[in-house]
Amino acid sequence: MQKIGVFVCWCGTNIASTVDVKAVAEAAKSVPGVVFSTDYQYMCSEAGQNLIKDSVLTYGLTHVVVCSCSPRMHEATFRKAVASIGMNPYMLEVANIREQCSWVHKDKEVGTEKAIALMKAAVAKAMLNTPLTAGSTPVTKRALVIGGGIAGMQTALDIADAGFQVDIVETKPTIGGKMAQLDKTFPTLDCSSCIVTPKMVEVGQHPNITIYAYSEVTEVKGFVGQFTVTIKRKARYVDESKCTGCGACIEKCPMKKVPDEWNMNLNNRKAIYIPFAQAVPKIATIDPAYCLKLNTGKCGVCSKVCGTNAINYEAKDEYLEVGYGAIVAATGYEMIDVSKYDEYAYSNSPDVVTALEYERLMSAAGPTGGHLVRPSDGKEPKTIVFIQCVGSRETEDSCHGGKPYCSKVCCMYTAKHAILTKDHYPDTDIYVFYIDVRTPGKLFDEFYRRAVEQYNVHYIKGAVGKVTPNAETGKLDVQAADLLLMEQLQIEADMVVLAAALEPHRSARPLATMLTAPMDTNDFFTEAHAKLRPVESATAGIYLSGFCQGPKDIPETVSQAGAAAAKVIGLLSKNELVGNPCVAHSDEWMCNGCSQCENVCPYGAITYEEKEFRMPDRTTKIRRVASVNPAVCQGCGACTVTCPSGAMDLRGFTNQEIMAEVDALCL
């Protein structure tokens, strides 16, 4: 026999002002099954919880219904309270009479009437509640970080320092990411590689970190605590264990015409290459698209000069299966393709460059050794025009289909480019065309003002309409509008730099599908809660680090990377995870083995087994029946509706319970 207790909360005046709480408690008394009801000012307070606990003990309650705020708020609190006195926590139901009643209805009579209905529905459901116990699954104490940029490296280091094993999977032959390609960082003008390369070394040497460079994740199975990930190790054609990174092969390689993506294709590299001097791991890689030996069968010079016999033209992609407890996405960003912005003539003139290309042109390790020259003729530019927000902050009706968001870092790096250029070549004329200058951040605005006031950079609010390469002068004719002075401008520029929008790396979307992690329309990973859980994905066991969650600069990325690591450490330090007991289960006698539930299950939690049944006539029969793995089932309920024989049901939200709620609410 059920003995139900109903506890109505006032929530101070939040509920009590639009719902007659006494009337609700009174009405509960006449509902079948209810043996006790009362109201209290703050049910979630210590005293309120004690009131519930004491009443359970005094009246021998079997079920508890709390009429209060949303179950998303305090269901866990109340469940914990009743569990502390030995009641099964799933015997408790919450009726949401605050968010869905007192706060949305003004009239007290109407509010009270609805609160009573909601209370009755909760009682009807509680009547049918049965004790549920959660299973537990062990946690694999190893983390996977996908992406080896500054975000991934920082997350990996923090996890590794806490004593857990971490693997980094990076698609490029080296870790380091975009930060290693930058020249200086704003607003302090620190040399970027001087800060990032020691980090790379630290990652490379850490005893708890394994780097899988030149590798990709191809499959993710499992669930929080128990992921199984397939990693594809792309063939480098160089034996990692033998290569010493001496570079002899690179020197002798005859294939010199390979665009160097490390330098944004501004110069060429060889077909066998190490992206840059400080690469980690420092191992040569053969580019299969250009290698003569691989493509024509003739050459083989590198294998002849290699002192350690590391070259292997026969190498194949290898696949590795590794188990992890947690996965961190740190896939970072790339710049959008600006070639569709024909008005800026990016495809027509080598002197129109993106900001990242400009970064390489300024870098001492770049294609020009840090000497700023025009890519077309190698002369120093005298007039440079920077165009802001190329592809960022575009409205829906724009013809380019750019990004609606602000890429966040462009205003600051343009100020940096302007200052650095002026520092090295004080007589350069610099124009910056902007929509707004956005400089929120420590020392950011001071930095921007320095560009304007000390360095005399011409900031012009306005837009560039067209850039035309002038064949006669060899310059770029820039046509623009100054929106403050309302006048047209004609500038003869030597170079044009586009602050192109940054977008999530193209590998993020397929990865999200593999991880079953939600993404927004801009392909940023969605966090579990915009304010309170910014580094976790809604999918349990998946964490977010860096730009893949939203535009960020380096310090923000590093802080988020640390936060993600802290969450991972919290997970990995548990030996087992208590699961959600509200999972599907099948009635084996009713199941007819049709496999429909297996087809709709997004988690692969349902398998079929041949089972022996003893029939009423004492014969035995082998039947094919579904069985649900409670550790894998997430409790969505898709299978329960699909099942044609009604064998599948969801614990905690059973067919009967929901029907009872429907009945109570329709009364």
Added chain:
Amino acid sequence: MSVMEKTAAARQAEWKPKIIAFCCNWCSYGGADLAGTNRLSYPANVKIIRVPCSCRVNPMFILRAFQKGADGVIVCGCHPGDCHYSTGNYHARRRMTMLFSMLSFLGVESARTRVEWVSAAEGARFKAVMDSFVEDITRLGPNERLEDLRCKEN
């Protein structure tokens, strides 16, 4: 005016639609909570039933609601692509399309049934959806087609 007619007219005058809203725990239930937090009021005859996902809504629940005297049933889930269980709302969408076309074949006006996507961030949208749904149902009047008349006292 006969006694029968009078009571019928009186019943009509004080009639308020009964509306059941199935809301998925991860999005629409959160959206309803947000409407509350922002004090966006909508008619009180909307009663919400929490389900883990829109795909948990069995067509039987909807038939049962109509049978028990509901005048409209609405199923709310996460936006396509955003379902917490990744594909649940697609299942719900297909099932409900089937069910609703069958219901309209039986003579239940198609405006009495709806599927809507409301995210946990869309409190205002939740209110707007409920306002418009209640308006539609009020215009249609009581559901008599599927109601089990045996449970009505006259």
